[in-house]
Each structure stands twice: as structure tokens, then as C-alpha cells.
Amino acid sequence: MNPVIAIVSDDLTGSGDTAVQFVRAGWSTHLSIGGADEALAGDGQAEVLAVTTHSRALPADQAAGIVRANVERLRQAGVKRLYKKVDSTLRGPFLAEIEAACAAWAPDAIAVICPAFPATGRTVSGGVLLVNGKPVTETSAATDPVTPVTESHIPSLLRCAHVGQDGLASADELAARIERAGRIVVVDAADEAGLERLAQAIGLLGERALPVGAGGLAAPLARVWAGAEQAGTVLVVVTSQHSAARAQAAALIAAGARCWMPAPAQLADADGWRAWSAALLDAPADKGGVALLLAPEGHADGLDADMVARRLGGLAAAWIRHRGAAGVVATGGDGAREVLRALDAGGIALADEVMGGVPLGTLTGGQAAGLPIVTKAGGFGTEDVLVRAVRAIRERRFKQ
Numbered sequence: 001m002n003p004v005i006a007i008v009s010d011d012l013t014g015s016g017d018t019a020v021q022f023v024r025a026g027w028s029t030h031l032s033i034g035g036a037d038e039a040l041a042g043d044g045q046a047e048v049l050a051v052t053t054h055s056r057a058l059p060a061d062q063a064a065g066i067v068r069a070n071v072e073r074l075r076q077a078g079v080k081r082l083y084k085k086v087d088s089t090l091r092g093p094f095l096a097e098i099e100a101a102c103a104a105w106a107p108d109a110i111a112v113i114c115p116a117f118p119a120t121g122r123t124v125s126g127g128v129l130l131v132n133g134k135p136v137t138e139t140s141a142a143t144d145p146v147t148p149v150t151e152s153h154i155p156s157l158l159r160c161a162h163v164g165q166d167g168l169a170s171a172d173e174l175a176a177r178i179e180r181a182g183r184i185v186v187v188d189a190a191d192e193a194g195l196e197r198l199a200q201a202i203g204l205l206g207e208r209a210l211p212v213g214a215g216g217l218a219a220p221l222a223r224v225w226a227g228a229e230q231a232g233t234v235l236v237v238v239t240s241q242h243s244a245a246r247a248q249a250a251a252l253i254a255a256g257a258r259c260w261m262p263a264p265a266q267l268a269d270a271d272g273w274r275a276w277s278a279a280l281l282d283a284p285a286d287k288g289g290v291a292l293l294l295a296p297e298g299h300a301d302g303l304d305a306d307m308v309a310r311r312l313g314g315l316a317a318a319w320i321r322h323r324g325a326a327g328v329v330a331t332g333g334d335g336a337r338e339v340l341r342a343l344d345a346g347g348i349a350l351a352d353e354v355m356g357g358v359p360l361g362t363l364t365g366g367q368a369a370g371l372p373i374v375t376k377a378g379g380f381g382t383e384d385v386l387v388r389a390v391r392a393i394r395e396r397r398f399k400q
Helices: 012-024 036-040 060-076 094-105 154-158 171-181 192-208 215-228 243-254 264-268 270-282 305-323 333-342 385-394
Strands: 005-009 029-031 048-052 081-085 110-114 122-125 128-131 161-163 184-187 209-213 234-238 258-260 290-294 327-331 347-355 358-364 372-376
Touching: 005 012, 005 060, 012 029, 012 048, 012 081, 012 215, 036 048, 036 060, 048 060, 060 081, 060 094, 081 094, 081 215, 094 110, 094 154, 094 184, 094 209, 110 171, 110 192, 154 161, 154 184, 161 171, 171 184, 171 192, 192 209, 192 215, 209 215, 215 385, 234 243, 234 305, 234 333, 234 385, 243 290, 243 327, 243 385, 264 270, 264 305, 270 305, 290 305, 305 327, 305 333, 327 333, 327 385, 333 372, 347 372, 347 385, 358 385, 372 385
Parallel strands: 005 048, 005 081, 029 048, 081 209, 110 184, 110 209, 161 184, 234 290, 234 327, 258 290, 327 372
Antiparallel strands: 122 128, 347 358, 358 372
């Protein structure tokens, strides 16, 4: 297996606090105490390689040479995306390492810089790095005996462009601003929402983007890059008639899901069900979207809850076999069981949870082994739980 992502860090502890963000997003990750050659000589099973250049205290030209050599080696090994980890308080030969990484990565590389890490008090506002609300030059980083920080305004330190996030409506707009700004761009992020938008913008810029930051930006970026590897439809099956499940389905539709809901009579009648199912399976695919199979409200002669679960669960399985899917979300215990049964799955290998009581895992055995799945009781969860379940599948790396 060739590595997909590389993290190049100037010190070991920084490499670790960044690499663990990819582990949380489901990427198989290896942290090396050395450089690219040592990391690539491992067992070859890691999708993410975190390498350490130990260059923070080196002269700028020496640090640049080491970074360039490591990035070139990783690029040759087939790495598609690079994250340049830097100190969240701006210590070390910042500019030299970023320029070297850009030159080695791609002729049209755009370095997108944001060392914000709100969980540890680091934010970027107006291009200024703040630590617990104070410019970094007013903290102990300014008197570091080896790598003292002399400038809080990052664009001045790097002699580069700056992009704020005030008034932005979307990640698309932020990506366009970054692309227009130049080859090296500092971007503000005052909170987690700002980092999330920035990560999405980096995803839109594609493989030419070279994000530069700390563990803060790495967390949402690991999820965005996981989503970029999964382009299929997420299929949501709601067989429950509980009012909570209906409200959750409505929220999912409001978020953009395409809904298919048969009439009760179509579910009850064998010929009607075959015709309705065939039409759905032959409909144009909505690649990368969300498809909702929703049980109707109302009654029909001969229709009971078991038949609803069996019909919709079997149709979900047929969809997965016929079209494929990035994952499935099943609401209603009977419906979830029927999806697994129709796919000959033996169970679920649990990996995480979307929220308390809403597990996330992958199918074991059967025709769709490894397929991501979320299961949820019909009367359980917040109104946005299905939206969050879809996002949990999209933003996690699964190996099928």
C-alpha cells in the first residue's frame, strides 16, 4: 500500500499531536522518529506517514534542505497530500521550511498557513497569532532561549498575503480568495468553525494545496480528506414511524437529501412494490449525494411493520448491490436487521459512535463486508442525528 498522506514536522511531539488527528478520522497512521526514508522502510500498511525533520533549531538554509529532501522523497513514493506541521507559536525557520516544501511539492503549490489551535488557546485574527488572547510576542515564546519569536503578525514574518474570514458565506468563497491571494497565504481562524471552513476550502483547492499548521487544522482536514476518498451515495433507510424519526428525516431532506417514499398501497402489493423498486433502481444516480428511503405514514390492507422493514431493508440491499454506496444509515431496529439480513452480513465491527447510543461501524461478512453503517433506534436522538450520521460516514476513513 502506498501512503496517501504525509505529515512533515519540525519536531517529534508536534508530529505526534498532528498524526493522532488522522487516527481519530480512521486513517491508518505511522509516526516515525526519523525522516521519510525511515518511515517508508516500515511495513507499508500505513495510509498516513508522519515524519520528523528535527529542524526547528537549525539554521534556515540547513532546515530548508532537509525539508525539501523529505518532501521530494515522499512525493516520489506516491503521496497525494502533504501537511506541513509547524510550531503553533511560530518558533523555528518558518519561511525557509515553507518555501522548501512548496518547491518540492508542486510547481503550482499554494501554501495555506494557519497555526491556530483553539483547544490550546492559539487563534489567528487579522493575521496575528494570539495565545490566550495575547500576541505571541507577549508570551514566553518571545524569550525562548533557542528559537525566540520576534513577530506576531504572520504575514509580516513570512512576507506573504493574508486572507480573513469575516463576512464569508462559504468554503467555496474562501477557496477562491486563497487562490487569488498568491503562492503563500496566511488565513485567519478564531475558532473551530473557522478551522472547519478553512479545511473545507483546502479540500476544494485539491492536491496543489499545501496546508501549514498545527494539530488544530489537522483535525478537520483529516475528515475532509477522508471524505474526498469517498464519492459514493450515503443511503439512509428510515422504517420507524416514531415522530422523532420523522422529524430527523425532515431535517435530512432540508439538508439536501433526495427522498423516495412509496405509498402504503405500493408497499402492500407485491406487483406494485416490484414496479416501484425497479423504477427507483433505474433512476439516474446521484453520485456523492444522500438518498433517503422513507417509510410512508398511513395504512393499507395487509401492510404491517414487519413488511415495511422487510421491503425497505431488502430494497436498500438491492441498491447497495446494484449501485454501490459510501455507507448506510438505518433507523428502526427491524429495518436495520433486514438490511443486514438481505446483505448476508454476520454483524457489525464497531468503530465509534455518532453520538451517545448511535454506533458507527462496518459490516462483517456477506456481500457488502466493510461497508460503513450507522444504526439508530427510531425514537432516539437529536433532530439532526441523521445529518450527523451521514457526516460521520463521509468524514471517516474506512478500509473496505
